[in-house]
Amino acid sequence: MPDKLVTDSLSEQIHILRYEDINGNNRLFGGKLVSWIDEVACITAMRHCGTNVTTASIDQLQFRAPAYLNDIVSVTGKLTYIGRTSMEVLVESYIEYEGVKVQLINRAYLTVVSIDSNNQPVPVKFGLTFVSDEEKHEHDQALKRVELRKQRRKEGF
Numbered sequence: 001m002p003d004k005l006v007t008d009s010l011s012e013q014i015h016i017l018r019y020e021d022i023n024g025n026n027r028l029f030g031g032k033l034v035s036w037i038d039e040v041a042c043i044t045a046m047r048h049c050g051t052n053v054t055t056a057s058i059d060q061l062q063f064r065a066p067a068y069l070n071d072i073v074s075v076t077g078k079l080t081y082i083g084r085t086s087m088e089v090l091v092e093s094y095i096e097y098e099g100v101k102v103q104l105i106n107r108a109y110l111t112v113v114s115i116d117s118n119n120q121p122v123p124v125k126f127g128l129t130f131v132s133d134e135e136k137h138e139h140d141q142a143l144k145r146v147e148l149r150k151q152r153r154k155e156g157f
């Protein structure tokens with residue numbers, strides 16, 4: 001199968017924050033944002049591999065800044081690594097103003113696994129070509145994270 005490009009599976013969700021998204025401190029509820037992040041990561045991975053997927057882990061999830069009622073929040077996903085059955089997706093969440101991403105509010109790296117109809121891991125059929133310097137840099141960093149995750153799993157975490 002031919003390689004795909006990172007841009008082939010880029011994904012973006014846009015939300016306007018409503019009362020139901022807000023916590024007791026009048027800010028965006030972190031759990032709500034995490035559910036959007038998980039969804040975007042899975043959509044990004046599914047666009048690449050064309051199978052069902054499941055989330056194996058979320059790493060380095062950082063809430064960088066709050067968001068408030070009526071803010072427009074954009075959640076974007078892009079692939080940084082393809083393993084045998086797993087894919088790593090970087091998800092970044094921003095507040096938008098007049099169509100411009102003005103404030104990064106969250107970053108996270110999710111490992112998403114391609115699965116079959118029995119929920120068992122299956123190989124990802126497509127490789128991934130990294131074109132821009134930024135994509136290549138993210139991929140280099142991803143290789144380090146993959147090693148760390150393997151190490152952690154060996155140690156039983």
Ligand SMILES: CC(C)(COP(=O)(O)OP(=O)(O)OC[C@H]1O[C@@H](n2cnc3c(N)ncnc32)[C@H](O)[C@@H]1OP(=O)(O)O)[C@@H](O)C(=O)NCCC(=O)NCCS
Pocket residue numbers: 054055056057082083084085086087111113115119120121149153
């Ligand atoms: C994710 C899951 C399918 C992996 O199954 P498994 O039997 O451990 O399979 P494997 O050991 O062959 O791992 C499959 C791939 O996932 C990766 N993986 C497994 N557990 C992982 C973890 N905790 N963190 C990161 N990667 C992980 C492996 O490195 C491997 O990647 P590779 O094929 O690219 O090398 C299984 O643990 C599972 O179903 N977990 C629950 C998922 C879930 O319910 N998610 C929340 C709802 S979406």
